[in-house]
Amino acid sequence: MTKRVLITGAAGFLGSHLSDRFIKEGFEVIGMDNFITGDEKNISHLASNPNFQFIEHDVTEFVKIDGNLDYILHFASPASPIDYLKIPIQTLKVGSLGTHNLLGLAKAKNARLLIASTSEVYGDPLVHPQSEDYYGNVNAIGPRGVYDEAKRFQESITMAYHRFHGLDTRIVRIFNTYGPRMRLNDGRVIPAFMGQALRGEDITVFGDGSQTRSFCYVDDQVDGIYRLLMSDYAYPVNIGNPHEISIKDFAEEIIKLTGTSQKIIYKPLPVDDPMQRQPNIDLAKKLLGWEPKVDRAEGMKITFDYFKSLSQDELFKSEHKDFEKHIKR
Ligand code: NAD
Ligand code: UDP
Secondary structure, rough: OOOEEEEEEEOOOHHHHHHHHHHOOOOEEEEEOOOOOOHHHHHHHOOOOOOOEEEEOOOOOOOOEEEEEEEEEEEEOOOOOOHHHOHHHHHHHHHHHHHHHHHHHHHHHHHEEEEEEEEEHOOOOOOOOOOOOOEEEEOOOOOOHHHHHHHHHHHHHHHHHHHHHOOOOEEEOOOOOOOOOOOOOHHHHHHHHHHHHOOOEEEEEEOOOEEEEEEEEEEHHHHHHHHHHOOOOEEEEEEEEOOEEEEHHHHHHHHHHHHHOOOEEEEEEOOOOOOOEOOHHHHHHHOOOOOOOOHHHHHHHHHHHHOOOOOOHHHHOOOOOOOOHHOOO
């Protein structure tokens, strides 16, 4: 019997790559999305695939699926700091009400549910690198709190369903992941720098650029998530690439990679921007036999080739996504 998987956030960056992977593995995939930060074109190549079905739906409303379900991957949520600053209530709702709906669906269908958590549950970490047993340093009432606390609640309610109802659950803590199909103007650092290089604009480094991140290529991330789903481990697992770099050094790397001659300009550091971030992936290595394979130079080249292939219209569509038309009031 073909296994059926529901992927929420399927029209987004990670959701669309996950859809591809599950199709490749022989699953029947039901993609669900309300397009608030995603794009139909991310899944247009799957439209005629008989194993792919798409449902346009906001998961903060009751989620109804006909027939059986074996797995649910809950990836719907704004993920870029600029996105969740612009739609804070939707961000809180999709992590809380949306997760509650999907837990209820998983219970009704006796399906295994994997939720997309994040390195942001560690906040601006005081422990470095971050391992799963670190409780984090999050400002609940700061501007990033809407995302961080929604994700912390998501982990909490997922563990409650696991303990109280015996639901089969998995939690992945995703660290900065990049690759083709990121939205060029979502404000995250990689599309931001690559878009600026392609438009001939200065590269905007926030703060003095000494803050660090560790970037994971999307194929590695998807493979880690796939292995975690198929494992029998219900507690959170970090998936990310431990190769850490400061944002200033990264800006210089992008200038070299793109062969452009932009200068770096400095802008104020956003409130509560974490100063350092690097996953400890010992658990993923031990439990899943997983570690990243694609190094930054290779992954960035593939990603830059993707952004280069976009039309001039898309490249110069500098205004941020129009969220209004996706918001039900
Ligand atoms: P994305 O914005 O590209 O994708 C998110 C998708 O969810 C979009 O298609 C959006 O339209 C959809 N969505 C949002 N709210 C919805 C709702 N109420 N109902 C239905 N669909 C909704 O972001 P992404 O980078 O692909 O992130 C996917 C998931 O992974 C998110 O949960 C995010 O928190 C998590 N994550 C991503 C990263 C990363 O580096 N990419 C890091 C940590 C966690
Ligand atoms: N950043 C930057 N310039 C930009 C966009 C982002 O210097 O144009 C910085 C940002 O302040 C943060 C890092 O790059 O320190 C990563 O930001 P991103 O939005 O990608 O995600 P975060 O890891 O903060 O969630």
